[in-house]
Amino acid sequence: MADLTSDFIGIKSPNPFWLASAPPTDKEYNVRRAFEAGWGGVVWKTLGEEGPPVVNVNGPRYGAIHGADRRLLGLNNIELITDRPLEVNLEEMTRVKKDYPDHALIASVMVPCEEDAWKKILPQIAETGCDGFELNFGCPHGMAERGMGSAVGQVPDYIEMVSRWAKEATGLPVIVKLTPNITNILYPAEAALKGGADAVSLINTINSITGVNLDVMSPEPMIDGKGTHGGYCGPAVKPIAMNMVAEIARNPATANLPISGIGGITTWRDAAEFMALGAGNVQVCTAAMTYGFKIVQEMISGLSQWMDEKGYTSTSDFVGMATPNVTDWQYLNLNHITKAEINQDDCIKCGRCYAACEDTSHQAIEMSDDRVFTVKDDECVACNLCVNVCPVEGCITMRTLDAGEMDERTGQPVAAGYGNWTAHPNNPSVQAAE
Amino acid sequence: MTNSPLSQGVVSGRLSSAELAENFADLHAPLDDHEALVAADRCYFCHDAPCMEACPTDIDIPLFIRQISTGTPEAAARTILSQNILGGMCARVCPTETLCEEVCVREVAEGKPVKIGELQRYATDTLMAEDTHPFERDASTGKKIAVVGAGPAGLSAAHRLAMYGHDVTVFDGRAKPGGLNEFGIASYKSVDNFAAREVEWLLQIGGITVETGKRLGERLSLETLKADYDAVFLGIGLGGVNALGLEGEDKGGVLDAVDFISNLRQASDLTNVAIGRDVVVIGGGMTAVDAAVQAKLLGALNVSLVYRRGRDRMAASVFEQDLAASKGVHIISNASPKAVIGNGAVREIEFEYTDNDLKATGQTVRLPADQVFKAIGQTLSGDGLPDLDGSKIAVDGTGRTSVDWIWAGGDCASGGDDLTVTAVAEGRDAAEDIHASLS
The missing domain is CATH 3.50.50.60 (FAD/NAD(P)-binding domain)
Known part of the structure; x- marks a missing residue:
């Protein structure tokens, strides 16, 4: 069986699956049970300054988007950082780390944007024996209104500054958690790197309203007739998170900055995808909140099986393997021509491909009187919409035309070799580029 | 209980009332809200859907299922009832396994069709439970139409004609309306007096008078009806x-x-x-x-x-x-x-x-x-009827018989399967033709 042990910026854990800083990691009771269930590490729920803790709302703290059969696709929350006293958290962390020395225990921290505050609390927390810090620059609700969380994460200069303070204050690894609520994820990532951070973790949650109560005319989740934007997470955010991870991983300035991938990871496959795009490990929250701690068992068995099948012996074998294949549109091969093909044996004759193509695409599917659907090669631009709307997986596939083969749509034979937009005659910049 | 299944002869009380109540309960328990959502989600919203083609009343099945899945079963019911005013009964008695559900692409592909019949019942039950009638009667035209037979064909025709503002009188030989819905199908397909409740609900359109205890040859003659009414629809079923x-x-x-x-x-x-x-x-x-x-x-x-x-x-x-x-x-x-x-x-x-x-x-x-x-099998009975085609009243595609101003539909008329849903379609189509002829 593949070796799942993980070394992320020097922090070792039995596997690359960490629980993200969130309600599941709020206290000793949960964290012990998480470790027993098989989680490799936890990022303890964000700690704040000493003194009276924050106060949470006592109405709903979560809103959700459901798919069929109430499958939870997206979750949003308006919880703040831990609302338990700092000293209680520190005592519990100390006990847990003592009992689970081989598991990763990271302290998530959020204090005001003042040097003294950061430099005071980090050494204090380090006494718990924790393996590192995660600076919470991500929370988009509540704390941001007080100048913390994503209010810091949205200003690269602040990220750099606080990262530097943190590195000055502790010898432990420092991870900066990034908010996706920005225009370009590279600016905060580069700022973290400049400030000396050892890694970034992303994404934190996305500003969101999960729904509107049409009777009360209030956003959901609704607290006494009013709502506020909360942080969106869960399977629905995975594509957004993966793009941001990939952007950092393929950006020359940040290519060597380790990434802890977060965002809708629910299965081993999700984890493998994040890691293939460059994440050294992953953090999970919504999946655990939906199904409980036990899901990590499937993640472990699934990742192991896949690694064995592929011949990977260590997770580092495949981290970042997909990164070189993430490119800009302009470098995509315009000579790669495909055509949709419908397998008539698999087709169940629902006609969804036809409706989609006829109404909204290129009128490239023909429907006979007896409901046989065929692709018109002279119209098909290979947009893939038919594949995406077909309810039968594998029924419609894309056949790649060989070089020299006639593309019936253009009336031109398929050009041999690679040719992209930068060299295409229709590109007005081609002349200048040369 | 003195008798049991082993008692000899023809006797009552072989089972206790509790056992009988359980035996004659709903064949399919109604879907609850969540079950309906899950069932509706299986519909692929097919293009030019085969299920619609298979429905004798051409209900827009993908549309009504989508309306259920978006939490508007009342709108779904209107989609159903606009094509089939007895959609509630048809949801219970239609042999969906040989109609819509037989051709459902998921039946063909997986042997598990979308539960179209049960979803139709969910929608129509929801609307009927609100005790509102979804259609409004047009201003009165002053035209009088006689409908003979208060079964599915007659009720369907009567409702459509009344909706267009005609004054309809429905005659039926039995003591209460409903025809085979009331008298002819297994109890476990129509529990809680559904057939009678559905008729009562249908009559909320207004403009329909029901006269029971009158059938052709018994306090009623076709000649008189022809003379007294602007048009006649025969939905007399098969009496023999x-x-x-x-x-x-x-x-x-x-x-x-x-x-x-x-x-x-x-x-x-x-x-x-x-x-x-x-x-x-x-x-x-x-x-x-x-x-x-x-x-x-x-x-x-x-x-x-x-x-x-x-x-x-x-x-x-x-x-x-x-x-x-x-x-x-x-x-x-x-x-x-x-x-x-x-x-x-x-x-x-x-x-x-x-x-x-x-x-x-x-x-x-x-x-x-x-x-x-x-x-x-049953046979058409009655004298002095319009021309027959074989053993049934000959009709064209819109229910016209050999006699001017007399239409027919349902089991008594030629063509179509002897199904409730077919009778509803024929009654509706004849009503459309009657209305067009009177306009």
């Missing part, structure tokens, strides 16, 4: 029952299945309905299955359903045959009745095995029988 043509058929205990079903439906207390210990039902259609299953549910010890050809030739769907078998009905195929044996009352009935072409084999078998229910 085919006979076996056997010696001894007049012995006690040999009954028409439709009468047994009707009496059972109208019984106020099932513990008072008598049933034999050994019951034999002759026939292979829905009526035969309805009679056989209900005989079993009443507590008969042995119920045999005997059909003269192979099982694949039975008019009852495979679903209905399986239902009968699951209730303990013994289905015997390839056997033709030969003789009714008994001294005054039937005691046994003799069959001869026959092949699918009804060729006799000479091999016979006798079944013990306290009761024999004949379910071998």
Whole structure:
């Protein structure tokens, strides 16, 4: 069986699956049970300054988007950082780390944007024996209104500054958690790197309203007739998170900055995808909140099986393997021509491909009187919409035309070799580029 | 309880009221909200959907299912009822397994169709529970139309005509309206007096007067109707029952299945309905299955359903045959009745095995029988009707008969299957044509 042990910026854990800083990691009771269930590490729920803790709302703290059969696709929350006293958290962390020395225990921290505050609390927390810090620059609700969380994460200069303070204050690894609520994820990532951070973790949650109560005319989740934007997470955010991870991983300035991938990871496959795009490990929250701690068992068995099948012996074998294949549109091969093909044996004759193509695409599917659907090669631009709307997986596939083969749509034979937009005659910049 | 399934002869009270209540409960429990959402989600919203094509009333099935899935079952009900005003009953009695659900792409692909019938019931039940009527009657046209027969065809025609503002009088020979919905289908398909409630709900459109106890040849004549009304719609069904043509058929205990079903439906207390210990039902259609299953549910010890050809030739769907078998009905195929044996009352009935072409084999078998229910088809009855096509009233595509200003539809008219849903479609289409002709 593949070796799942993980070394992320020097922090070792039995596997690359960490629980993200969130309600599941709020206290000793949960964290012990998480470790027993098989989680490799936890990022303890964000700690704040000493003194009276924050106060949470006592109405709903979560809103959700459901798919069929109430499958939870997206979750949003308006919880703040831990609302338990700092000293209680520190005592519990100390006990847990003592009992689970081989598991990763990271302290998530959020204090005001003042040097003294950061430099005071980090050494204090380090006494718990924790393996590192995660600076919470991500929370988009509540704390941001007080100048913390994503209010810091949205200003690269602040990220750099606080990262530097943190590195000055502790010898432990420092991870900066990034908010996706920005225009370009590279600016905060580069700022973290400049400030000396050892890694970034992303994404934190996305500003969101999960729904509107049409009777009360209030956003959901609704607290006494009013709502506020909360942080969106869960399977629905995975594509957004993966793009941001990939952007950092393929950006020359940040290519060597380790990434802890977060965002809708629910299965081993999700984890493998994040890691293939460059994440050294992953953090999970919504999946655990939906199904409980036990899901990590499937993640472990699934990742192991896949690694064995592929011949990977260590997770580092495949981290970042997909990164070189993430490119800009302009470098995509315009000579790669495909055509949709419908397998008539698999087709169940629902006609969804036809409706989609006829109404909204290129009128490239023909429907006979007896409901046989065929692709018109002279119209098909290979947009893939038919594949995406077909309810039968594998029924419609894309056949790649060989070089020299006639593309019936253009009336031109398929050009041999690679040719992209930068060299295409229709590109007005081609002349200048040369 | 003094009797049991083992009691000899034709007796009532073979089962306790509790057992009978359970036996005659809803065949399919209604979907709850969540079940409906899950069931609706399986619909692929097919283009030019095969299920729509298969529905005799052309209900836009993908649309109504999508309306359910978005939390608007009332809108779904309007989609259904605009095509089929008896959509509630059809959701219960339609052989969906041979109509919409048979051609559902998920049936073809997986053997598990979208539960179209149950979803239709969910939608129509939701709307009817609000006790509102979704259609408004147009201003009165002053035209008078007579509808003969308050079954599915007549009620469908009456509703559509009333909606267009015509004044409709519906005549029916029975004591209450509903036709086969009220008198002709198995109780477990229409529990809680649904047929009567549906008629009452349908009549909320206004402009419809129901006169019961009047049928053609009995306080009603076609000539008078023609003279008194601007148009006449005949939805008189099939009033006669085919006979076996056997010696001894007049012995006690040999009954028409439709009468047994009707009496059972109208019984106020099932513990008072008598049933034999050994019951034999002759026939292979829905009526035969309805009679056989209900005989079993009443507590008969042995119920045999005997059909003269192979099982694949039975008019009852495979679903209905399986239902009968699951209730303990013994289905015997390839056997033709030969003789009714008994001294005054039937005691046994003799069959001869026959092949699918009804060729006799000479091999016979006798079944013990306290009761024999004949379910071998019904016939049109009545004199002075418009021209016939074979054994039914000849009609064109919109229900016009050979006589001007007389239309016909449902089981009494030529063409189409003898199904509730077909009758509804024919009544509706005739009403459209009547309305167009009067406008």
